[in-house]
Amino acid sequence: xxxxxxxxxxxxxxxxxxxxxxxxxxxxxxxxxxxxxxxxxxxxxxxxxxxxxxxxxxxxxxxxxxxxxxxxxxxxxxxxxxxxxxxxxxxxxxxxxxxxxxxxxxxxxxxxxxxxxxxxxxxxxxxxxxxxxxxxxxxxxxxxxxxxx
Numbered sequence: 432x433x434x435x436x437x438x439x440x441x442x443x444x445x446x447x448x449x450x451x452x453x454x455x456x457x458x459x460x461x462x463x464x465x466x467x468x469x470x471x472x473x474x475x476x477x478x479x480x481x482x483x484x485x486x487x488x489x490x491x492x493x494x495x496x497x498x499x500x501x502x503x504x505x506x507x508x509x510x511x512x513x514x515x516x517x518x519x520x521x522x523x524x525x526x527x528x529x530x531x532x533x534x535x536x537x538x539x540x541x542x543x544x545x546x547x548x549x550x551x552x553x554x555x556x557x558x559x560x561x562x563x564x565x566x567x568x569x570x571x572x573x574x575x576x577x578x579x580x
Contacts, residue, residue, distance in 0.1 A: 434527055434541055435520035437551055437559045449549050451476045454483045458495050458502040458510060461486050471552060472538045475511045482547065484511035487538060517542045524556050531556075 441447040451474040452461045461473050465488070477483040486507050494510040495502055517540040518527050527539060531553050541548040 432524045432559060432563060433520060434518050434522045434524065434539075434551060434556075436563070437524065437555050438520060438541060438549055440559055440562075441549070441551075441555060447549055449474060449547065452486065452507060453478075454506065454508040454511065456507050458486075458491065458500070458505045458507060461507055462491060462502060472550060474540070474547075474550060475507050482515060482540065483508070484513045485515050485538060485540070485550075486511045489537070515540055518551075519543055520548055524560055527551070528553070528556055 438447065448468075450464055450468060450470060452464060454475050454477055461475075464473060465471065472485055472487040474482055475484040475486050484507075490510055490512055491502075494500075495505060500510070516530060516534055516536050518530065520541060520543055531537065531539060537553050539551055541551055
């Protein structure tokens with residue numbers, strides 16, 4: 432299974448919309464969008480419409496709330512994650528999950544050359560593995576002595 436299969440499953444469920452906010456926007460605007468759409472991250476775009484970073488729930492917690500910054504007066508450009516990890520549609524789910532685990536990220540951009548295909552979360556990848564993992568997850572749970580063993 433690949434990230435492309437996750438993107439297709441998200442599309443089938445109507446959850447493939449990529450949300451982007453300008454870097455000059457205030458944190459409050461990004462938080463409102465994230466809350467309205469029930470998403471954990473937004474892509475932050477530069478004036479040239481390029482990816483400048485990503486803003487996540489973790490950024491909000493650690494860089495805004497914990498730092499005591501006012502979300503109405505703090506531009507995203509000051510608190511976003513600039514080092515955005517990405518995968519291609521052909522990346523395997525296992526490789527994408529390993530990348531997320533190693534770098535402690537919950538979201539990855541899906542890029543194919545200059546084209547942005549979307550943003551996937553660790554939840555999206557786990558859902559795909561559970562639904563279409565051909566019994567691999569269930570077998571692993573049984574081996575570990577999990578529920579139903």
